[in-house]
Amino acid sequence: MNTRTIRTLAAALSLTAALAISGCSGDGKPEMTVSGAFMPQPVNDKMAGGFMVIKNGSGTADKLTGATSSLSDDLQIHETKDQKMQQVQSMDVPANGELKLERGGNHIMFMGLKSTPKVGDKVTVELRFEKAGSVKVELDVKERTYNAQAPTTAAGHGH
Template sequence: MNARTTRTFAAALALTAALALSGCSGDSEPKMAVSGAFMPQPVNDKMAGAFMVIKNNTDAADKLTGVTSPLSDDLQIHETKDQKMQQVQAMDVPANGELRLERGGNHIMFMGLKNTPNVGDKVTVELRFEKAGPVKVELDVKERTYDAQNPKSTAGTAH
């Protein structure tokens, strides 16, 4: 090898080592991954619910602290205890675990919709976390009776 080839090879080797040490391998999964995100078609423009599973792919617990959307200026995080829902400031997302937002349980509420989306539409939300960066999610607007636990069934409980 000549000196120029040796220097180029050494620089490439150093860059590869630096990327490997910094964890920038390019195939890392996101800190927070969202699946099954949907909104049942709202009955009116007063309110709607949103449901999804948020998976924390890190070794540190985090908290869902807020949600924003162009569809409403008032999005709330609700927990359900003893069949009663109440607004909370944050919800835990355990380390290497998941937060399930589902019918009859914890969920996100849109209050005062700016318009009423129809089945087949997509609604964009941005989830905010205490530690992880914001995550944009598209909610699929489904039939009012859609049941995420049994997607082929249209029998479900409306929120």
């Protein structure tokens, strides 16, 4: 084989691997992407909240069934109904839709923190989905008063 053939084969193989890793292999598994992930700096080492938008880019509905992190051995999925917070076993992520985890609403709760992260730190979380499997996410630790605002104009899209 000449060098050009080897390069072409290598490029084809790496492209195939990238497609398989990114979930574009057409196996029907939901494709989850996460944006705006953050955690307000915890007041103490007792608990903290995790917030993000989980987008399902496929025609297959899925469920968020759990989360793990080295920051805490007890991560819970909480929903807020009638201003009351309660732990649930899972949350639906609709086909071609999104699940918003936001202040005052549904969120991930870190119980019994092993340390207290500071503003500017990153907290790694592994989200578990019923069909999509695991997705690793980094939460940016923000000021306690920080609240993500959804873009209201087209200027906030396309990144």
